Structures are given as C-alpha cells and as structure tokens.
C-alpha cells in the first residue's frame with residue numbers, strides 16, 4: 248500500500264488508487280468532471296490539476312491519471328495548480344450558456360458548483376458561443392447539447408459500461424457532438440443513468456423538468472420496488488408528487504446506477520390510486536371502513552369458522568406489513584397467505600430454503616467471478632441490474648454461458664449451452680455463479696441448482712419476495728390458490744396483494760388494502776359487499792425489504808400521502824394543458840372578486856384550509872392491520888419489527904444492508 252503526502256498530510260491507499268482518490272480519503276475534494284469511480288480516468292477535462300513536488304512524477308499533473316506511489320509529495324493548494332483549475336473552468340465556460348438561474352439542471356449541476364467554487368464570475372470571452380441542435384431522445388430524457396463540456400462520461404457509460412450502441416461522440420476537436428446518429432428513443436435499458444452521470448445538464452429527466460429546485464425537493468434513501476434485486480434509489484418528491492427517482496449508491500448491490508424500469512416508474516402518482524376508504528362503493532372515514540371489515544370478518548368466522556377467512560400479505564409489501572398480516576391471521580386462528588398462487592409460493596420458498604451464506608452472492612461479487620452461467624432466465628425482465636453486473640464481469644474477461652434463456656437483449660456476448668452440468672465444476676466451482684431465474688423454473692430445479700457446488704444468484708420478482716417467503720415458511724402459510732381450492736373460502740382481506748381476478752370478483756366478503764389500482768381494487772370499488780382501504784406507497788412510509796440475495800434494507804418515507812398539488816390543479820382546470828397546469832403549480836383557480844367577477848389566476852397554492860392534505864388518508868399497511876387487530880380484541884402493533892426481526896430496526900438506510908439468511912430464519 249503506497250504512502251503519499253498531500254498538503255502535508257500522509258495517507259496510505261491501496262495500490263492502483265489515483266492521487267485524486269487519495270486526496271478524497273483525506274477529505275480534500277478537488278474539482279473533477281471526467282473521472283468517475285465506476286468509469287475510471289481518461290484525463291479529458293484537465294480540471295483535477297495538482298502540483299507534484301517530490302517523487303517519481305513532477306510538476307502540474309492531472310491527479311486522476313497518476314496512481315499514488317511511495318515518496319510522492321503533492322500540493323493541491325499550490326498557486327500554479329489553483330490557477331490551472333481556474334483557467335480550465337473559464338475555458339469550459341466559454342461555450343457553456345450562462346443561464347444557471349433558468350437552467351433545469353441549476354442547483355444540481357457539478358459545473359455550476361465548481362464554477363462558483365473556483366471563483367469564476369466574470370466573463371472575459373466576447374465571441375460567439377459554439378451551438379448545437381438537440382435531438383429527441385425519447386419520452387424520458389431531454390437533450391441540451393450546448394451545455395456539454397466534453398468530459399466523455401456519457402459515452403463511456405453508455406457504450407463501455409452498459410453496452411449501448413446508439414449513443415456516442417461524433418465530430419472532432421472543439422466540435423464533438425454527443426448523441427444518436429439519428430433522432431429517436433434511446434435503446435439502452437440503462438439510459439436514465441445519463442441524467443445522473445453527466446456533470447452538467449445535457450441529459451435531464453424529462454418527466455421532472457422545471458418542477459422544482461434541488462432545495463425544494465423531499466428526498467430519502469429508499470429501495471427500488473421494480474424487481475427482487477433491491478437496488479438503492481432516492482425518490483425525489485415535491486408537493487406530494489413523485490417527481491423523479493435517482494440512483495442511490497450501494498456498492499454491494501447496484502453501485503452507482505439503476506435500470507430504467509426502476510427510474511421511470513411513477514405509479515405512485517397514478518390519479519386513479521385509491522385515496523379514500525370505501526365501503527360498498529361509498530366514500531367513508533377510516534373508523535367506518537375498519538368497523539365494517541371487522542364486523543364482516545367476524546360474521547364469517549362465527550358462521551363458517553376461521554378457515555373461511557383468508558388474510559393475505561404480499562411479496563411487494565414491506566416486511567413490517569407482512570409481519571402484521573401474520574399477527575392478524577394468527578389472532579383469527581388461520582394460516583396467513585403471502586402468495587396468490589401455489590407455484591409462486593413454492594418457488595420463492597424453494598429459494599429461501601436453498602440459499603445459504605456459502606452460496607449467496609451480491610451483485611458486487613457477481614462482477615468478479617470467473618464464470619457466469621445463466622440458467623432459464625429472461626434476465627432483462629427478471630433482474631436488469633444483474634445483467635449490468637455480469638457485463639462488468641465480462642469486460643474483465645469472465646466467460647458467460649446461458650442455457651434455456653433468451654440472450655438477444657443481454658448487454659454482453661453469451662455462449663449458449665444445452666446442459667448446465669456439462670460446464671459446471673469444470674473450472675473450480677467456487678468461482679462460478681449460476682444466475683437462476685424463478686419465473687418458469689420449478690421448485691425442484693431451484694433446489695437442484697443450489698447443489699451444483701457453485702455460488703447462486705436467484706432472481707425473484709418482487710422487492711420483498713424473499714421476506715414473504717421467509718415468513719411463509721415460518722408461519723406455515725398456504726397460498727390463496729390453495730385456500731380457495733378447499734371450497735370453504737367466504738372472506739378475503741388482502742394487503743398489497745395481486746389477487747386473481749376471479750377470486751376478487753366472486754368471494755362473498757372482500758376487503759382490499761392497496762396503494763395501487765389493481766384489478767382487485769377496481770373490483771372492490773365496483774361491488775358490494777366490499778371495502779377498499781387505501782394504504783401508503785413505498786415512498787410514503789418507512790419499510791424493510793429483503794432482496795433476492797437475502798439482503799435486508801431499510802427505506803425511508805419521502806413524502807406524506809395525498810393527492811399531488813399538480814393533480815389537484817389538473818382536476819380543477821380540466822381545460823388546461825396538463826403540462827402547463829403541472830408547471831404553474833402555484834396557480835389559484837376559480838378566484839372571484841367581491842362582485843363575483845372571475846379574477847385572473849394568481850400564483851399561489853389553493854387556499855383550502857384543512858388539517859390534512861386532500862387524499863391524505865392512506866396509512867402504512869401495518870398500521871391498518873394494527874387497527875383491525877384492536878377491533879378483534881387483540882393488542883395493537885406498536886412496533887412491527889420485534890423478536891428476531893428487532894435487529895433490523897436500526898439498519899442504516901444509507902448503508903449496504905445485511906444478509907438475512909439461515910441465522911435469522913427460525914424455521915430452518
């Protein structure tokens with residue numbers, strides 16, 4: 248480990264670490280644009296200058312390009328180095344528009360930060376600026392090429408890191424254009440990362456433009472609900488509306504990036520979301536709705552016995568919600584359900600039974616394996632970020648083979664094989680990983696894969712499939728399908744579950760708690776007797792999620808539930824252009840003067856004085872269940888994570904999470 252001195256402070260870093268990173272370790276952050284930890288250094292922007300005073304390299308150098316070596320003495324505050332950095336910023340700003348106050352990237356722009364930090368405030372250049380035409384890049388990403396500083400981060404990410412072929416640099420010298428050969432939607436399923444990785448505002452999230460500044464946003468660390476991989480995200484909200492999602496760095500899972508499915512899902516804002524409790528299609532308050540559910544379930548239990556009631560949790564609900572489901576079911580004297588179909592339950596439980604600490608791998612570990620075997624999985628559907636991790640392994644020379652899997656969309660070349668057993672074991676199993684899909688594989692196959700002597704990454708469909716399966720085994724749950732097959736089912740109370748439509752339509756007593764407008768919610772809204780209980784979405788409550796590799800992670804509440812202000816305005820101004828209505832979110836409508844004359848709209852929030860936001864009824868599912876428990880004479884739930892789950896209460900939501908495998912799982 249080389250030791251170097253930077254600004255009179257000694258630091259020891261792993262061999263290969265560049266001087267820019269070594270300085271960071273000392274808390275000295277030197278402006279840099281082209282260097283990125285995930286992409287490496289190319290020395291393109293010339294901004295990270297430091298003065299090398301002693302050692303094998305001397306003079307002003309780009310610190311990102313020099314690996315730390317014993318004997319180096321470096322200064323970041325040397326006048327020559329500082330002047331170099333000032334001049335680089337100035338020359339980058341020659342062509343950059345001077346429009347930060349009205350730029351949609353303003354407030355979250357590295358170029359803006361470093362320009363201000365470097366003290367460049369006066370424009371000396373009097374000539375014409377270089378300009379480009381922008382391209383239409385699809386519905387998600389806005390292109391504004393005049394802002395480019397030619398750091399090459401976008402093309403290095405898009406082409407080298409993610410394997411995309413439809414965006415790159417074109418041109419030469421001072422006129423390099425970063426875009427597509429022709430206009431059109433970006434093809435890479437990881438294209439949204441351009442928004443995060445561009446240090447200025449060339450690529451911005453089209454779905455969130457001009458909706459707020461960085462300091463207006465509500466943000467919190469969270470976990471992506473898009474599949475079972477548990478990538479780190481930061482949802483960004485304002486006025487009860489999810490504006491955008493950006494990647495949260497988690498080195499053990501997704502690194503710096505996320506896939507487009509996770510980034511652009513805005514179902515939290517769905518105007519058709521259930522927002523108010525309904526009893527038999529009629530809007531009501533919480534007390535009446537909960538009383539109705541309790542009374543109806545008790546009637547069924549009295550008349551037909553507890554086995555006529557199904558209490559249903561869900562793989563897309565947090566651990567807290569599912570633990571509460573188990574408590575409610577136990578109070579009623581029935582086995583809980585966590586999965587709709589028997590097949591889904593069997594496969595997820597088979598994963599939980601098979602995955603041991605010895606064979607489990609993280610996405611980070613997947614990147615440094617010697618051989619990857621993809622077995623019966625459509626990876627771009629089941630776990631897009633696992634495919635991106637495999638691409639990084641392939642770039643380092645890892646061989647990738649696939650059996651019974653579609654390979655056309657994978658961002659790396661694959662050799663197709665017939666039988667996994669043929670290749671497995673041939674080159675030292677400890678460095679091999681089987682990536683096993685669970686959408687079509689049987690429970691027997693899933694169990695068999697764990698015995699191949701390799702490491703295994705199972706891909707599960709939902710953010711908490713693993714957690715639901717852990718509870719399913721522990722509480723001897725049965726699937727809803729099996730409960731229905733008994734012919735005794737008379738009542739269903741479900742929490743964030745995807746009920747089969749035929750059960751939602753025919754079960755005599757139905758209560759559906761969800762935050763999204765599922766088929767079951769629609770069914771419960773339209774029929775009687777049925778109750779709809781609106782619950783908080785993942786952005787509206789804290790929660791714990793266990794990913795497909797058995798990693799428990801905490802997500803924090805980002806915003807309070809309620810109809811977004813922009814949505815309120817859209818309904819109040821149906822004739823207005825929705826884009827404009829969304830942008831002028833401060834506009835008061837229907838205002839009249841004392842003579843009743845209509846006043847022109849003004850920029851102010853609607854003057855509705857109320858103690859809670861409109862549509863702010865949803866509660867976290869576990870709180871709804873706690874209220875039901877109380878009505879059944881049980882103990883309300885004060886803290887859902889108790890007993891062996893208690894240790895998860897203090898999980899750092901900004902950390903990497905912890906594995907929850909055989910140690911925590913009591914039934915094994």
Ligand code: SF4
Pocket residue numbers: 394395396397398399400401402425444445446447449450
């Ligand atoms: S578009 Fe952004 S990321 Fe790409 S080279 Fe220009 S400034 Fe860098």
Ligand code: SF4
Pocket residue numbers: 471472473474475476477478501505506507508509510630631632633
């Ligand atoms: S791979 Fe899955 S968990 Fe990760 S960002 Fe994409 S959808 Fe979300």
Ligand code: FES
Pocket residue numbers: 278279280281282288289290291292293294295309310311312
């Ligand atoms: S960060 Fe070192 S040259 Fe760009």
